[in-house]
Amino acid sequence: MKSLQKCRYKQIEKIFVERYKDAKTELNYKNLYELLICVILSAQCTDKRVNLITPALFKSYPNVYSLSKASLKDVKELIKSCSFFNNKAKNIIAMAKQVVDKFNGEIPLNQEELKSLSGVGQKTANVVLLEYCGKNLMAVDTHVFRVSHRLGLSKASNPESTEKDLNRIFKQNRAILHQGFVLFGRYICKAIKPECKECFVYDFCKYDNKMELK
Structure with a gap:
């Protein structure tokens, strides 16, 4: 049997x-920062919707440094058509601050360290690592x-x-x-x-x- x-x-x-x-993922991204944001936003939301939202978001906040200083109200406005946009806006700003403060502005490529970031759970961490690094996950x-x-x-x-x-x-x-x-x-x-x-x-x-x- x-x-x-x-x-x-x-x-x-x-x-x-x-x-x-x-x-490959259907999320549109140019670098690790954009990929991580996209995957966080994609939770209980379609990739198509995320791809509509992110160009304006990345234009306003092209890296973790700018996002870490972002206005919560402004980020909410930029991603308001995304499901659970209130929590996601808080999470991505908090995530950016953590990357700046704890990881010198470099997004970690270690599963446990990724999971220590706001808005990043097991699924999100694994998606980033398998997509960006080709990890066997x-x-x-x-x-x-x-x-x-x-x-x-x-x-x-x-x-x-x-x-x-x-x-x-x-x-x-x-x-x-x-x-x-x-x-x-x-x-x-x-x-x-x-x-x-x-x-x-x-x-x-x-x-x-x-x-x-x-």
Whole structure:
């Protein structure tokens, strides 16, 4: 039974790696500072919305030094169309101040140090590290969580435990799998009305409500 399960996992991994080996985040950024801001803003918000917000934000505050001295009211105004903009505005300003005061203006590329910054949790830290540094990490957002459960890769009730399950199954290619699961979940394995006819892992799907193909 275990050998069959391992074979199944290997097949899923192979399919996703082949399809998404060159995939990158859909967030628009030019440097580490912009990437970190984008990922913080993207929590419970679409990448498309973040990409509409950030050009004006980065024009006004192009680095951690300028953002650390920013007016909270001004930042809120710039990102007001983003979900939870009040908290996010406070967090990104606080994050910038921490980077300036504790890290001499250099955003750390260490998981624990990144997580010490305001607005940065496990998922955000991992996304930054796998995207910017190519680290062999898995980050679990809503898309990765949904895809992992529908494919029977995890039964965990929270992202942290789901990440542990995925890390146990996949020892390599985690960054590619993360990007693949995100894009697959965003465009094919949607939360509502998944595009089952377009699904390339339909035979592996354990979702009770998947469409019956004829």
